[in-house]
Amino acid sequence: MFVWNWGRVLLLFLLICSVELHESLWPLPEHYSSGDHALSVDPALKLSVAGNAAASPILIAAFDRYRRIVFKHSTYGFSFIRKLSERFLSAFDLDTFNITLLSDNDQLQLGLDESYTLLVPHPNHSSQLLIQANTVYGALRGLETFSQLCSFDYTTKTVKIYKAPWSIQDKPRFAYRGLLLDTSRHYLPVNVIKQIIESMSYAKLNVLHWHIIDEQSFPLEVPTYPNLWKGSYSKWERYTVEDAYEVVNFAKMRGINVMAEVDVPGHAESWGTGYPDLWPSPYCREPLDVSKNFTFDVISGILTDMRKIFPFELFHLGGDEVNTDCWSSTSHIKEWLQNHNMTTRDAYQYFVLKAQEIAVSKNWSPVNWEETFNTFPSKLHPKTIVHNWLGPGVCPKVVAKGFRCIYSNQGVWYLDHLDVPWDQVYTAEPLQGIHTSSQQELVIGGEVCMWGETADTSNVQQTIWPRAAAAAERLWSPRDSTSQNITLTVLPRLQNFRCLLNRRGVPAAPVTNYYARRAPIGPGSCYEQ
Numbered sequence: 001m002f003v004w005n006w007g008r009v010l011l012l013f014l015l016i017c018s019v020e021l022h023e024s025l026w027p028l029p030e031h032y033s034s035g036d037h038a039l040s041v042d043p044a045l046k047l048s049v050a051g052n053a054a055a056s057p058i059l060i061a062a063f064d065r066y067r068r069i070v071f072k073h074s075t076y077g078f079s080f081i082r083k084l085s086e087r088f089l090s091a092f093d094l095d096t097f098n099i100t101l102l103s104d105n106d107q108l109q110l111g112l113d114e115s116y117t118l119l120v121p122h123p124n125h126s127s128q129l130l131i132q133a134n135t136v137y138g139a140l141r142g143l144e145t146f147s148q149l150c151s152f153d154y155t156t157k158t159v160k161i162y163k164a165p166w167s168i169q170d171k172p173r174f175a176y177r178g179l180l181l182d183t184s185r186h187y188l189p190v191n192v193i194k195q196i197i198e199s200m201s202y203a204k205l206n207v208l209h210w211h212i213i214d215e216q217s218f219p220l221e222v223p224t225y226p227n228l229w230k231g232s233y234s235k236w237e238r239y240t241v242e243d244a245y246e247v248v249n250f251a252k253m254r255g256i257n258v259m260a261e262v263d264v265p266g267h268a269e270s271w272g273t274g275y276p277d278l279w280p281s282p283y284c285r286e287p288l289d290v291s292k293n294f295t296f297d298v299i300s301g302i303l304t305d306m307r308k309i310f311p312f313e314l315f316h317l318g319g320d321e322v323n324t325d326c327w328s329s330t331s332h333i334k335e336w337l338q339n340h341n342m343t344t345r346d347a348y349q350y351f352v353l354k355a356q357e358i359a360v361s362k363n364w365s366p367v368n369w370e371e372t373f374n375t376f377p378s379k380l381h382p383k384t385i386v387h388n389w390l391g392p393g394v395c396p397k398v399v400a401k402g403f404r405c406i407y408s409n410q411g412v413w414y415l416d417h418l419d420v421p422w423d424q425v426y427t428a429e430p431l432q433g434i435h436t437s438s439q440q441e442l443v444i445g446g447e448v449c450m451w452g453e454t455a456d457t458s459n460v461q462q463t464i465w466p467r468a469a470a471a472a473e474r475l476w477s478p479r480d481s482t483s484q485n486i487t488l489t490v491l492p493r494l495q496n497f498r499c500l501l502n503r504r505g506v507p508a509a510p511v512t513n514y515y516a517r518r519a520p521i522g523p524g525s526c527y528e529q
Helices: 006-021 057-070 078-087 136-149 190-202 241-252 293-307 325-329 331-339 344-361 370-375 394-400 422-427 460-464 467-476 491-503
Strands: 031-033 037-051 094-101 116-120 128-133 150-153 158-164 166-170 176-182 207-211 257-261 314-316 365-369 385-387 404-407 443-450
Touching: 037 057, 057 094, 057 136, 094 136, 116 136, 128 136, 136 150, 136 166, 136 190, 158 166, 176 190, 176 467, 190 207, 190 241, 190 460, 190 491, 207 241, 207 443, 241 257, 293 344, 325 331, 325 344, 331 344, 344 365, 344 370, 365 370, 370 385, 370 394, 385 394, 394 404, 422 467, 422 491, 443 460, 443 467, 467 491
Parallel strands: 037 094, 094 128, 176 207, 176 443, 207 257, 257 314, 314 365, 365 385, 385 404, 404 443
Antiparallel strands: 031 166, 037 158, 116 128, 116 166, 150 158
16 A cells, blocks of 8 residues: 655655755856746847957867757757758747957966856846856856756747846866866776766866876876886876877866876876886885985976876875885985985975976976975975865864865765765765954865776766765855755755756766765665755
8 A cells, every 4th residue: 555755755845946046057156146037048049249359269169068958858959950940930039149258368377267147137138148257168057057047948949048138157176177087097998088077067166186196097198208108007008299299179168277286295106117116125115215316307397297197287296195104114215314414204305395396397386285384384385285184173274274175075085985875975065163254365266086996987977966066066066055944945956956967968976875876775866856
């Protein structure tokens, strides 16, 4: 006999009502208002671009991508649809998308203007949608919001925007909104990396932190030192220079920077497979040998080659989890330390600062994990950005010393920690404990980290999504608008966004499973999982 679970029915009703109330947009815009009209959108929607970047290939490509997303249920080719709509001009309420760009600068760097205004008209006033943005990347964020306003009506088989007219003025809270992707612990094919970049754009994340290399494998081609990628798992698990270019260019078309990481001096055992002289000894293989000029020649060669590929102004030099036992137990390094009147702690500082000097000479701002700051804060290069990971309370100390900080508290924003629920990801606050505006401005943003020990092509996207989206809203939306009763106001929107990801082909896992990335435990709608 069937028995109603009235508690579940009531909760689902409340969630549905809450979704309608809060418009289902993710991340939530800074300012928005809506009406009570439903407008149909012409599947042959035309693009009209004005301003200083009318021929922007980035914008044109983005418009085509979003048109395919919004009108994916159309069963005919766009040329047929255009002819059909031209015969019945009154059939659709919205037929043109006017986008005005105020700048033709498409350089993708930290702190670029991603603001936009999106207007959906009153049905009696116009048939034209409008985006105005200072840069093409602001327009891309506006197109994503537009796509989330669109809904396919299965009864009329048309795309509609409900609750028009809409007026949205939006910009990100933080300039840096990142996702770390580890391709050393498990190799990820280029097409998978591109799929992840595509999904990042849906949540308005804007930095892919590519942790390419670690102690387990060195998969990247370095022309200056061609034997380095002998440290890859196999000849088929490598990235050519052309692959790296492809990833960077693909990301740029979606308004996403790629920050590469070369972690030194620790996490580098794989380097010695191609160049054994980089090891302290054949039996004690990391950290990299601090006593040899060759070590820093290799680092300089890597960074010289990578500077040609990665235009982003930030470069991550690691510096974490450095166990210096090999330095103190290897005779030639021990002798070098004595000759230079150094302890192993001094040598750690020497190595990090020398690597920073190389990066700065190539016009990069160095990013280092927090151990470097915890050990020798007064010695770091002034341009250093300190990357928090060990726990809360680090960014307040960092900004008090005048350094910039990236927030990635492992207790809440490490995605490989599968028992951290979505709400703890969501409520984490990068500015916790920082009270002055001048110091708050030094927190450039935050990053969720997808470490790859237990994630590969088979499950990496299920592990990233939807919890990464919880952090994405924290980093984009105003702080006060994301501090509500999250069970009733945020959870239904996040479940809706997870369903949106699924519809777009992203294998995002259920939101409320106790362990992340687990499959559903039984039948049901994605809107209540």
